[in-house]
Amino acid sequence: xxxxxxxxxxxxxxxxxxxxxxxxxxxxxxxxxxxxxxxxxxxxxxxxxxxxxxxxxxxxxxxxxxxxxxxxxxxxxxxxxxxxxxxxxxxxxxxxxxxxxxxxxxxxxxxxxxxxxxxxxxxxxxxxxxxxxxxxxxxxxxxxxxxxxxxxxxxxxxxxxxxxxxxxxxxxxxxxxxxxxxxxxxxxxxxxxxxxxxxxxxxxxxxxxxxxxxxxxxxxxxxxxxxxxxxxxxxxx
Amino acid sequence: xxxxxxxxxxxxxxxxxxxxxxxxxxxxxxxxxxxxxxxxxxxxxxxxxxxxxxxxxxxxxxxxxxxxxxxxxxxxxxxxxxxxxxxxxxxxxxxxxxxxxxxxxxxxxxxxxxxxxxxxxxxxxxxxxxxxxxxxxxxxxxxxxxxxxxxxxxxxxxxxxxxxxxxxxxxxxxxxxxxxxxxxxxxxxxxxxxxxxxx
Numbered sequence: 001x002x003x004x005x006x007x008x009x010x011x012x013x014x015x016x017x018x019x020x021x022x023x024x025x026x027x028x029x030x031x032x033x034x035x036x037x038x039x040x041x042x043x044x045x046x047x048x049x050x051x052x053x054x055x056x057x058x059x060x061x062x063x064x065x066x067x068x069x070x071x072x073x074x075x076x077x078x079x080x081x082x083x084x085x086x087x088x089x090x091x092x093x094x095x096x097x098x099x100x101x102x103x104x105x106x107x108x109x110x111x112x113x114x115x116x117x118x119x120x121x122x123x124x125x126x127x128x129x130x131x132x133x134x135x136x137x138x139x140x141x142x143x144x145x146x147x148x149x150x151x152x153x154x155x156x157x158x159x160x161x162x163x164x165x166x167x168x169x170x171x172x173x174x175x176x177x178x179x180x181x182x183x184x185x186x187x188x189x190x191x192x193x194x195x196x197x198x199x200x201x202x203x204x205x206x207x208x209x210x211x212x213x214x215x216x217x218x219x220x221x222x223x224x225x226x227x228x229x230x231x232x233x234x235x236x237x
Numbered sequence: 238x239x240x241x242x243x244x245x246x247x248x249x250x251x252x253x254x255x256x257x258x259x260x261x262x263x264x265x266x267x268x269x270x271x272x273x274x275x276x277x278x279x280x281x282x283x284x285x286x287x288x289x290x291x292x293x294x295x296x297x298x299x300x301x302x303x304x305x306x307x308x309x310x311x312x313x314x315x316x317x318x319x320x321x322x323x324x325x326x327x328x329x330x331x332x333x334x335x336x337x338x339x340x341x342x343x344x345x346x347x348x349x350x351x352x353x354x355x356x357x358x359x360x361x362x363x364x365x366x367x368x369x370x371x372x373x374x375x376x377x378x379x380x381x382x383x384x385x386x387x388x389x390x391x392x393x394x395x396x397x398x399x400x401x402x403x404x405x406x407x408x409x410x411x412x413x414x415x416x417x418x419x420x421x422x423x424x425x426x427x428x429x430x431x432x433x434x435x436x
Contacts, residue, residue: 037272
């Protein structure tokens with residue numbers, strides 16, 4: 001089959017070409033990169049240096065970093081008010097990793113100081129570092145600042161629970177968890193994924209007609225979903 | 238020593254590296270590679286799929302968090318397809334949220350678009366970006382997906398078929414329709430209309 005030609009290669013107008021160029025030229029920002037690496041617990045040298053370059057060139061002065069505990073550094077950074085935050089998603093992600101490693105009897109990978117504090121991903125690069133005593137009110141303020149309204153990781157954890165139940169063949173538990181997800185997140189970001197899991201769970205539990213009904217409804221509501229192909233295969237089962 | 242220089246020494250991360258077991262290091266390596274190789278791709282897909290500029294950084298972050306959670310499920314070589322699917326879904330959600338906000342906002346008079354053919358207008362990136370958003374927003378979601386991957390990401394029909402989960406023949410037919418619609422919308426812009434009323 002011949003490869004389709006691209007519009008810009010077959011007589012695009014000047015305006016079309018300019019619009020296509022605008023779409024092609026888009027790049028992720030250094031801040032997006034810094035925040036992403038920070039959220040994944042990969043906030044290494046390049047990340048933080050990049051964030052520093054992107055945001056400010058403030059110097060840490062003559063601070064002797066070796067004398068300060070990282071926890072206090074980040075607590076201090078949080079208190080002085082920094083800019084980017086690590087989403088609760090990563091902290092939830094890491095908590096799961098810790099539990100997993102504990103179950104295996106191996107130490108969990110060390111949590112990056114950023115995520116550990118739940119504080120700002122690039123704070124160390126932009127804020128004066130001031131050691132502070134552990135202050136409960138400071139912790140509360142920090143928690144309030146970094147908790148998004150509905151962290152995606154919580155939704156993911158909820159969906160993961162249903163997926164795991166389905167994987168071990170416990171379709172009743174999977175469906176109960178999906179019901180719980182629907183109640184907790186009526187406008188969830190993963191609602192389509194949840195619905196597809198429900199279709200799979202119903203199908204696996206032998207409730208073929210109910211599965212097909214849900215599949216038809218899914219395709220009616222989301223005919224162009226990237227999950228539609230999977231659902232169509234269920235309808236064909 | 239500046240902050241960047243301090244950080245460049247790697248001192249801040251040394252404890253994490255020492256404690257991390259080998260599988261965790263391999264996982265971190267793969268995650269970092271994903272970010273290094275595909276951050277621009279993810280940002281562009283999000284933007285060209287309708288995510289407002291102000292939300293791109295957060296959505297990029299969310300897309301990679303999802304990837305981190307699913308890392309073991311991502312077949313080597315299928316990273317781009319996986320990230321596209323997540324980013325496109327995220328963009329759809331962001332679009333719906335933005336649409337709800339627009340419904341609440343008072344109706345605005347359509348912008349008058351003049352002199353689009355002038356060199357000044359064509360090199361005004363901000364303006365071109367706004368117009369591109371307007372044109373893409375009018376494409377059906379299924380057409381937009383293949384158009385974005387083909388025209389902006391220069392992916393092959395086979396790659397698009399895998400990413401979107403449709404047969405290759407369907408990719409070709411959707412591309413033809415997407416291109417026809419795109420050109421019609423752009424022509425409407427050039428004719429002085431907003432392209433919003435003639436759908």
